[in-house]
Amino acid sequence: MSINDATVAVTEELATRDDMIICEGVDKWYGDFQALKGVSATIKEREVVVVLGPSGSGKSTWIRCINRLEQHQSGRIIVDGVELTNDTRNIEKIRSEVGMVFQQFNLFPHLTVRDNITLAPIWVRKKPRGEAEALATQLLERVGIPEQADKFPGQLSGGQQQRVAIARALAMEPRVMLFDEPTSALDPEMIKEVLDVMKDLARGGMTMIVVTHEMGFAREVADRIIFMESGEIVETGTPEHFFTSPEEDRTKLFLSQIL
Amino acid sequence: MESTPLDTQTTVESDVATRPEEASLPPLEWMQRNLFGGGQGSVGAVARSTSLTVVFTLLGLFAYQQLLNFIFSEETNWNSVRVNLRLLFTQAYPESDYHRIWVSLGLVLVLSGVGLGLMKVGRGISMKKIATWCVGWGVLVVLGVFLRQPSVLVGDDGTPLLADADGVALARDGLGALVYLDGSPAPSQGLSVVRESYGDAISSRSGWLLIGLVLIGIAAAIWFGFGDKRRRSTFLPAIPLSIAGIGALISTTWWYNWGNYTFSTDEETGVSGFNFEPSVKVAETTRNPWTIMFVVLVVAYVLGRRLRGRAFEQHFRGLLILGWFLAPFVTFFAILRGPEFDWAYVAAVDLPLWLAFGIGGAALMWALTKPGIGEVGRVLAVLVLAIAAFTWIAAFFGWFGMLQKVRLSFLLLGLTALLAPNFIGEARQRLTLVYVWTGTITIFHVMATIINTPSSIEVPTEDFAGGFMVSIYVTVFTLLFSFPLGVLLALARTSRLPIFRLLATVYIEAFRGVPLITMLFFFTVFVNLFLPEGMELALLAAVTIAFVLFSAAYLAENVRGGLQAVRRGQYEASDALGLTTVQRTGFIVLPQGLRVSIPPLVGQAIATYKETSLLAIVGVFDFLRMARDIIPNQPEFLGERKPALLFICVIYFVGAYAMSKYSQRLEKNLGVGER
Numbered sequence: 001m002s003i004n005d006a007t008v009a010v011t012e013e014l015a016t017r018d019d020m021i022i023c024e025g026v027d028k029w030y031g032d033f034q035a036l037k038g039v040s041a042t043i044k045e046r047e048v049v050v051v052l053g054p055s056g057s058g059k060s061t062w063i064r065c066i067n068r069l070e071q072h073q074s075g076r077i078i079v080d081g082v083e084l085t086n087d088t089r090n091i092e093k094i095r096s097e098v099g100m101v102f103q104q105f106n107l108f109p110h111l112t113v114r115d116n117i118t119l120a121p122i123w124v125r126k127k128p129r130g131e132a133e134a135l136a137t138q139l140l141e142r143v144g145i146p147e148q149a150d151k152f153p154g155q156l157s158g159g160q161q162q163r164v165a166i167a168r169a170l171a172m173e174p175r176v177m178l179f180d181e182p183t184s185a186l187d188p189e190m191i192k193e194v195l196d197v198m199k200d201l202a203r204g205g206m207t208m209i210v211v212t213h214e215m216g217f218a219r220e221v222a223d224r225i226i227f228m229e230s231g232e233i234v235e236t237g238t239p240e241h242f243f244t245s246p247e248e249d250r251t252k253l254f255l256s257q258i259l
Numbered sequence: 260m261e262s263t264p265l266d267t268q269t270t271v272e273s274d275v276a277t278r279p280e281e282a283s284l285p286p287l288e289w290m291q292r293n294l295f296g297g298g299q300g301s302v303g304a305v306a307r308s309t310s311l312t313v314v315f316t317l318l319g320l321f322a323y324q325q326l327l328n329f330i331f332s333e334e335t336n337w338n339s340v341r342v343n344l345r346l347l348f349t350q351a352y353p354e355s356d357y358h359r360i361w362v363s364l365g366l367v368l369v370l371s372g373v374g375l376g377l378m379k380v381g382r383g384i385s386m387k388k389i390a391t392w393c394v395g396w397g398v399l400v401v402l403g404v405f406l407r408q409p410s411v412l413v414g415d416d417g418t419p420l421l422a423d424a425d426g427v428a429l430a431r432d433g434l435g436a437l438v439y440l441d442g443s444p445a446p447s448q449g450l451s452v453v454r455e456s457y458g459d460a461i462s463s464r465s466g467w468l469l470i471g472l473v474l475i476g477i478a479a480a481i482w483f484g485f486g487d488k489r490r491r492s493t494f495l496p497a498i499p500l501s502i503a504g505i506g507a508l509i510s511t512t513w514w515y516n517w518g519n520y521t522f523s524t525d526e527e528t529g530v531s532g533f534n535f536e537p538s539v540k541v542a543e544t545t546r547n548p549w550t551i552m553f554v555v556l557v558v559a560y561v562l563g564r565r566l567r568g569r570a571f572e573q574h575f576r577g578l579l580i581l582g583w584f585l586a587p588f589v590t591f592f593a594i595l596r597g598p599e600f601d602w603a604y605v606a607a608v609d610l611p612l613w614l615a616f617g618i619g620g621a622a623l624m625w626a627l628t629k630p631g632i633g634e635v636g637r638v639l640a641v642l643v644l645a646i647a648a649f650t651w652i653a654a655f656f657g658w659f660g661m662l663q664k665v666r667l668s669f670l671l672l673g674l675t676a677l678l679a680p681n682f683i684g685e686a687r688q689r690l691t692l693v694y695v696w697t698g699t700i701t702i703f704h705v706m707a708t709i710i711n712t713p714s715s716i717e718v719p720t721e722d723f724a725g726g727f728m729v730s731i732y733v734t735v736f737t738l739l740f741s742f743p744l745g746v747l748l749a750l751a752r753t754s755r756l757p758i759f760r761l762l763a764t765v766y767i768e769a770f771r772g773v774p775l776i777t778m779l780f781f782f783t784v785f786v787n788l789f790l791p792e793g794m795e796l797a798l799l800a801a802v803t804i805a806f807v808l809f810s811a812a813y814l815a816e817n818v819r820g821g822l823q824a825v826r827r828g829q830y831e832a833s834d835a836l837g838l839t840t841v842q843r844t845g846f847i848v849l850p851q852g853l854r855v856s857i858p859p860l861v862g863q864a865i866a867t868y869k870e871t872s873l874l875a876i877v878g879v880f881d882f883l884r885m886a887r888d889i890i891p892n893q894p895e896f897l898g899e900r901k902p903a904l905l906f907i908c909v910i911y912f913v914g915a916y917a918m919s920k921y922s923q924r925l926e927k928n929l930g931v932g933e934r
Binding site: 102 | 847
């Protein structure tokens with residue numbers, strides 16, 4: 001079976017799944033600067049999409065638009081059948097369905113690891129405290145640091161903090177996880193522990209959009225790679241297609257610079 | 260990395276063994292290096308350093324000498340303070356009701372003692388530090404003995420003896436004019452006071468000299484008796500040491516006769532006035548209560564120590580905080596308001612109102628937090644707020660009469676109802692809001708009832724309180740009310756809603772642009788003109804409100820500074836988790852922002868405490884006014900201003916210094932400045 005056949009097979013299988021995120025012609029300006037130029041993409045259920053591109057290409061802006069940390073000015077974004085509009089109910093609903101992991105972790109420094117994780121389940125999902133704490137313990141085991149539950153974020157290493165951040169997002173039992181350069185602020189020896197957790201998550205069938213510079217991760221885990229530059233989606237394809245036979249010149253240039 | 264406990268221990272031990280000893284410099288070498296430019300090698304550096312040290316040391320010694328001259332001068336009548344202690348602290352509070360003050364003080368001491376007992380203690384005070392203290396104070400005392408100028412000799416009539424330019428003694432004749440002893444008139448120029456000889460002066464101060472030398476001796480014993488390492492690693496516990504210090508101070512009432520001076524009414528003539536009672540000493544009337552107070556403090560401290568580390572410690576801390584919050588209200592009630600309730604009115608109006616709002620409000624909160632209530636809840640909450648607004652509008656136009664308390668209750672109900680969407684969920688969360696509501700409405704109604712009940716305690720002046728007591732009460736209530744108001748203003752000023760931003764900005768800028776003293780006059784004079792007929796604001800209430808509004812504007816800016824220090828990522832993380840704005844503010848932004856604002860907040864608290872001395876100017880019989888106006892007008896102490904003014908300086912300083920120390924501790928415990 002040739003690479004192209006495999007791509008076709010995957011694409012066909014994907015086509016049968018439900019749409020999780022639909023973006024249609026999303027535009028975003030910062031003042032006069034247009035950060036997103038008509039971005040359109042559809043992400044299927046259980047799909048892992050890696051977004052690549054040079055810095056300033058709009059990757060982060062795009063995924064931040066998906067849970068309304070940034071507001072797009074035109075186009076449509078539909079998450080799990082709910083369209084993002086100014087209606088706060090929709091925004092609240094989408095935010096509780098979409099988990100996000102940040103480059104700088106953004107853990108709450110004044111709360112213990114356990115409280116970081118249980119805060120949103122208790123107050124947003126309205127879970128009983130006992131249940132939320134059991135879930136926190138379970139998630140900390142899943143990310144490999146159950147013994148750190150009573151520490152404060154400042155007492156943990158960067159890799160541990162990022163794993164707590166992932167556990168915190170997962171505690172909301174989201175249907176989609178967004179990763180905004182999750183390993184960029186980490187020391188090299190800590191990157192692997194975070195990527196392992198993400199791989200594990202991908203194998204578990206989570207729908208994921210990952211903005212990253214980790215090519216190894218993209219090649220191994222991604223179902224699809226989206227390449228962006230200057231606020232546009234330049235090329236989309238499977239990892240095999242993307243890394244071995246890119247079509248666009250800009251993609252080739254990018255790959256030649258980083259590989 | 261996993262390591263067994265044994266491993267860790269050996270590492271630690273070897274660490275200690277290999278750490279190089281940092282020997283502290285011997286005193287002489289320290290002085291040479293730090294004061295006289297030693298070790299810098301150049302003559303210029305030594306000369307510069309030495310001359311600076313000498314000049315500023317001389318300046319300091321001169322100031323110290325002048326202070327001592329004043330404190331110990333025969334012309335300074337410390338009796339004016341000693342016999343007026345009660346007046347300074349509680350004004351003319353009736354002696355028969357003094358037990359109320361003691362009970363209140365006891366309550367505060369119980370809270371303090373337990374709190375101190377529960378406090379996380381550091382290592383304590385090192386012997387090195389104690390030695391430094393002892394040597395510092397010892398040198399100060401010994402220096403003082405030699406520095407202070409010999410005393411002025413005072414004649415039988417209490418005025419200093421004078422001599423002419425040649426040192427020939429002068430006296431006063433029957434008319435008070437200065438004459439030589441042979442009766443010839445004295446010159447009008449070149450006169451000087453007669454002082455005792457220097458030798459007599461030093462020998463009369465031998466007691467002080469002994470104290471100074473003993474202190475230096477203790478320091479020397481610690482310094483030479485302990486090795487360098489033990490000196491740094493032997494610690495005395497700080498809190499028991501301070502409690503012992505308080506005990507020593509209280510024990511003075513048993514052997515030193517502090518004076519007594521009261522405000523009383525002559526039974527026969529019915530004239531009220533200050534009554535000088537040299538035979539009755541304050542020590543005799545207060546040493547028993549003070550001793551009981553000390554025992555209470557010690558018992559509470561021991562209790563706190565016992566509770567530390569127990570399973571329910573955390574709950575107990577919560578209880579303690581609640582206690583501190585309620586203490587001002589409880590003691591205010593106990594001290595200033597005799598429980599002279601109109602029980603019929605309470606039963607007919609106050610109680611039913613409280614029950615109606617309490618139960619009705621609780622039921623409303625329960626209903627509004629029902630899962631799935633959706634938009635109906637918000638509409639209902641707004642409706643309640645609209646009713647509250649309507650009652651105010653009705654009052655403005657005089658459509659129907661209604662108790663002010665009811666209008667305020669409606670307002671509170673509406674505001675609490677707006678919070679309801681954040682508490683939708685299972686029973687536990689719904690109950691939280693119900694508790695918040697019942698707590699709020701209960702405190703409000705109890706306060707309103709207390710305020711509406713006339714006091715049964717009779718004092719001769721218009722204000723029911725005075726002296727330092729009133730300074731403390733105004734400070735405490737100002738902080739208690741201005742803090743939440745300041746936080747709300749800060750949040751409003753950083754809000755996304757333009758109307759909140761505008762109002763908060765206008766408020767803050769307006770109040771920061773007006774001098775406090777002007778505000779105080781404005782509130783005491785003008786506010787009563789705007790109030791509805793039959794309503795009058797007591798002087799103290801008016802000035803407290805002025806203080807609250809003023810202080811809130813400054814607090815708001817301090818808190819805003821803290822809020823701006825909260826990083827953007829914290830907002831984004833909260834939003835990404837789906838927290839509502841109220842939840843984000845309450846759980847994430849405020850806890851972090853307030854931590855950063857602790858130093859300026861405490862600064863503002865200290866400023867408020869000191870600014871209460873402005874009360875004297877608007878007519879309250881406060882601490883300063885006692886010292887400045889009342890004592891100098893007593894027949895026994897006419898014109899005697901300075902001792903009392905110095906005394907209140909010391910008392911103000913002690914309070915402000917304690918607050919400043921406490922905030923340093925708080926900052927350390929909360930890890931301000933560390934992330």
